Amino acid sequence: MAGRERGRGPKRGAGGTWTTRPSGPRSFLLVCSFLITLGSFAVLPYMSVLLHQRLGLGLGTVGVVLAVASLVQFSGGVVGGALARRIGLRATMLVALAVRTAGFAAFVPGLGSPSAAIGALFLVSCGAALYLPANKAYLVEGATESERPRLLSASGSAFNAGIALGPPAAAPFVLTSPGALFAGVTALFAVVGLGHALLPAATVSTAVTAAPGASGPRKDKDPAAPAGSPGAGGPPFVVTVLSVYVFMFFQHYLALYAVPRTSASFYGGVLMGYACLLVVAQPLLSEWIAGLSYRRAMRVGFGAMAAGTAVIGAGGRAGIGVGAALICLGEIVLFLKNDLEALARSSAAPAVVFGRQRLAAGIGAFASGVIGGQLYGVAEDLGTAHGFWFAVSLQALVLPVLLVPLAGAVRRRYGGSRTRPEKHAAPDGGPRRT
Structure with missing residues (x-):
């Protein structure tokens, strides 16, 4: 499993707490989290400007387009989670990156057509919806419950670093040479996708590994x-x-x-x-x-x-x-x-x-x-x-x-608090019950 390379288990830090040294695949995903948001936020915050000023759409129409795209990007995560359970985490991330790369590529010829630009935007939103659940699941797969906060917070920090740097990095090019900007973002996503293809496969599992030495109920639960x-x-x-x-x-x-x-x-x-x-x-x-x-x-x-x-x-x-x-x-x-x-x-x-x-x-x-x-x-x-x-x-x-x-x-x-076992992908691709 990606999160458990040989000889690189969790280590006990000062004060008896457990710390996580990210494995190679996890470190790669954290770097990619930064690059993905850097590329995305180099262009997405300026979509209202491009759609309104360059393509001539009314502000009311622009608002509706952006609202629906945001809803697709968020709510489509349910589809991303279901797809990951069926085909695996790495495969889902690859599909998501392929869709998102195609979306950014479609912006290059789409800069002269409102309908093409809107279609490209929805492709990008669909790719984002598919990617994030699988990305987070890959990070925490095989991690102990005490390791999860550090992994998820590191992921959040990587995403927010990209969000902070993307808009100012792209500002000089948005209106002067948007085609070159979208081409550069497309190339970035293609490289990131190729890197994901080299990740080791991860099964979709529900098991939560207890932290070594942990006992008793969690302190945040009654x-x-x-x-x-x-x-x-x-x-x-x-x-x-x-x-x-x-x-x-x-x-x-x-x-x-x-x-x-x-x-x-x-x-x-x-x-x-x-x-x-x-x-x-x-x-x-x-x-x-x-x-x-x-x-x-x-x-x-x-x-x-x-x-x-x-x-x-x-x-x-x-x-x-x-x-x-x-x-x-x-x-x-x-x-x-x-x-x-x-x-x-x-x-x-x-x-x-x-x-x-x-x-x-x-x-x-x-x-x-x-x-x-x-x-x-x-x-x-x-x-x-x-x-x-x-x-x-x-x-x-x-x-x-x-x-x-x-x-x-x-x-x-x-009865919503009751849980029951669900089917998940086995290492050989067949269903298994946990």
Whole structure:
């Protein structure tokens, strides 16, 4: 298995904790996580500019296209998880990269045709949907439960480093020579795909290896509380929907609020600082987050997002900067803890779990986009854009308290917390039961 090379098992670090030295395949995937987001975010943040200014699409049409593409990219993770269970993790990543490479290549001739450009964008979105569940599952396959936080946080840091560097690296070429830019991104994805073809195959497994020397119940679970109950923090799917729902208000609407009140350069600096903080803080906080109970992680995460949006609403450069830092803390805590809790509570293969988490994220992002646009419009009409952020802050405090226990009660009533064995791919490709 990729995660268990000979002679490279986990080592005990200071204070009795277990640390992970990534294997060769895992290290390669982490590097690719950076390169993939570097290439993707060299072009995707500028799609609205290309579709509107170069291809002449109306802003309303551009908004619909980007919203649907985002929904495909998130919700398609369920298909990615199912495909990984059928054909394997490496094969799924190869298919995903082939689709995404074809999408970026299609942009080169598609820059003169709106329909061709939209088709290329949806190919790219489909490839992204297929890739991420298999990528995360490959990283954690064969890892102990105590190793997972470091691996997933390292993956998140690699992705966010690419997100931070991609837009400024591509800015000089987006409008002057977009064809060359898309050709370069296509070549990058082709090389990354060839590298994936050299990875050792990994079976899709549900087994969770206990950390050496580990005993007793996990510290972040209440042994007396059934999975999905309010005492255990609530179903991770629902918490993920709410986490992304609240977070996407910040991502979608901060520019509208911050640029007129500060400057475009200040806003760009906030985004750069945000991404850098994610890259540095995620690995440093991973063990602390893993040790939190799910209920406490929710209180910290949603509390930080509520405080951050409220501070942004207070206005000024300092408020925007401090608010962004608080929301960054909320994202780090909630996004990592949701993935860890979803893995720990499910008997399904990790790729399937990550696919469901992507679906939850897609639902939250879509709802935030629809509701946020209406809410921000009302706030502007009333002449109080500050009130928009206070309304978001109130939602961050109230919605988890109201909806998470309700979802847990429904889950228990209809037997959703029960698990049963699922079929997964065996090393020889045939089905096996775990």
